[in-house]
Amino acid sequence: MQSNTYLNFNGDCQAAFKFYEQCLGGKIIAMMSYGESPMAEQAPPEQRDRIMHVHLTVGDMVLMGADFPPEFFEKPQGFNVNLQFDNVEEGERIFNALAGNGTVKMPFQETFWATRWGMLVDKFGTPWMINCNPPA
Structure with a gap:
């Protein structure tokens, strides 16, 4: 079994993961916006540039994330x-x-x-x- 952290953002996922890639010396191996996804037509126009999923590796560590739809976004708390x-x-x-x-x-x-x-x-x-x- 492996546990991976999945971070949620409110519109700044792409900037955050580019920052993490640079700080941690990792590599983004996948990043897809809502507009690039097979569900692009179902995404509201204001959501299409937001990140649906990103996958960063740093050695054996995996860090993933997304821009959650605004109605589902919650500020991170209770973990590090x-x-x-x-x-x-x-x-x-x-x-x-x-x-x-x-x-x-x-x-x-x-x-x-x-x-x-x-x-x-x-x-x-x-x-x-x-x-x-x-x-x-």
Whole structure:
């Protein structure tokens, strides 16, 4: 079994995933707007440029998302996308990149359980936790 995070957005999914692709060093392997889909004629005209589905890979990790129809969109709450690193420098680089124009909730610092750990909400409203394990 594999669990993948599926993020919902309210019109800025494409910009968010291009940002994640750049920050995380991943690759968008699929992105389709409502207007490009087989259901394009059923989509309201104002919805056609919005993203119906996007799939990003970063190593073995998969991150997916979409612009939900406005009546179904809910602001993210009650979860964090957690990224685990062995390399502190890489964890810090990604923390700082994701934090750009976002809100740091807990600074990236040493804790009793991790070499470094921090929490942030990025400029698109996605909550993240970055954790770096202590050396084994």
